[in-house]
Amino acid sequence: MRIGPYILENNLMLAPMAGVTDRPFRQLCRRMGAGLVVSEMLSSNPKVWNTAKSMQRMDHSGEEGIRSVQIAGADPELMAQAAQFNVANGAQIIDINMGCPAKKVNKKLAGSALLQYPELVESIVKAVVAAVDVPVTLKIRTGWDQDNRNGVDIARIAQENGIQSLAVHGRTRACMYNGEAEYDTIRAIKAAVTIPVVANGDITSPQKALQVLSYTGADGIMIGRGAQGNPWIFKQIQHYLDTGEHLGEPPLAEQHEVLHEHVANVHAFYGVPSGVRIARKHVGWYLSEHDKDRQFRKTFNGIEEASDQLRALDDYFQALQSRETRQISPAA
Known part of the structure; x- marks a missing residue:
């Protein structure tokens, strides 16, 4: 898939969230096979560009791959200035947000609220x-x-x-994230334009990815919550699209290694205490299938030190692997 002068390694993208x-x-998703990863939404209001949150969102130091940066706002002039600012800061693609359904964004007439006003969109x-x-x-x-x-x-x-490429989430603004995404509209959009169209919404498995690509005719898929x-x-x-075979879940040792590295990188990027706090939600997502009763996550969320978080994860996975070994051992 091509976006302007850039040819992506594949047609799988990480949605901006x-x-x-x-x-x-x-960077983790890029290493795991995403052909394009898009930054968090950045406001077009220059008054917030120097805040700690915005500075971190604009930090692309050492980042590999094509740098795609999403901007949001409702004023054409400010959006143009925001685009220029982010290109000067290293953005290689500018993505315009007209999909966010959040009330705090929509009340400023940004995000998906703009869909009510085609002239302003233009x-x-x-x-x-x-x-x-x-x-x-x-x-x-x-x-x-x-x-x-x-x-x-x-x-x-x-x-x-x-516009060089269009990503479409298969819900209206009124739907928020409720119900199921629909792909009929994405299919109609693909039939109506010649630029690349990327399908987004409820793509949480290889089978669903193939189904959406086949039904919509989209050039790529964008994965968010999945x-x-x-x-x-x-x-x-990618393995399923290439071979038709299911790759399966990664072994516990790999899950442990990736999560440990991810949490350590969050600590390094944000520092303490922010990194400790932000790590908690990621750990909650990773362990949702393992920690059914949420007992570990409850304990983990009370940890205030970065080193203690990493140690707790190591101990938890060691216990998981010991349990798995006992379950598959003939002697057991």
């Missing part, structure tokens, strides 16, 4: 595309609500005004 797709997680797209010399992509939903699924119209506006606690999903999907 505020509070999730920070540099440690992006103005923003034109301004951003004209402001930078890197590819500009767009992420949208299928529409504002069930009665206003205007994704096809928005897609045409995007294509006519220079990658939380499961960065291996990109490797599993």
Whole structure:
């Protein structure tokens, strides 16, 4: 799949998720097989660019692969300035957020709220595309609500005004993340435009990935919540698409190694106490299948020191592996 001058290694992408797709997680998913990883959403309001949160979100130091940065806002001029600022800071692709359903974003007329105003969508797209010399992509939903699924119209506006690739989440803004994603609108969008279309929403397994690609005709898929606690999903999907075989879950030793490394990188990136706090949600996602009664996570969430968190994870996985050994041993 091509976006402007860039040819991706595959057509699997990590969706931008505020509070999730920070540099440690992006780099991990990239190593696990994602062809493109997109940064957390950055506000187009220059007043917040110097805050600690924004500075961390804009930190691409040592980052491998194509750097795609998502920006959000409702003012065409400010969005253009934000695009220029982020390109100067290392962005190689600018992604425009018109898909976020969060109330705090929508009340500022940003994110998926913009889908109500096609003329404003056009103005923003034109301004951003004209402001930078890197590819500009767009992420949208299928529409504002069930009665206003205007994704096809928005897609045409995007294509006519220079958008290089379009990602579509298979829900309206009104749906938030409830119910199941639908792919009929994504299929219609793919049929209506010639730019690459990327399908997003409820892709949580290799089988679902193949189903969505086949049904929609999309050029790629974008994975969000399905990658939380499961960065291996990109490797599993690619293997299934290539061979038709299921790769299976990684062994406990690999799960331990990856989680330990991820948490250590979060500590290093954010420092203490922020890194300790942020690590808790990632550990919760990783261990949702192992820690059914949530007893370990309850204990882990009370740990305040980075070294103690890592030690607790090591002890937990050692216990898991000992239990697994006893279960498969003939002597047991």
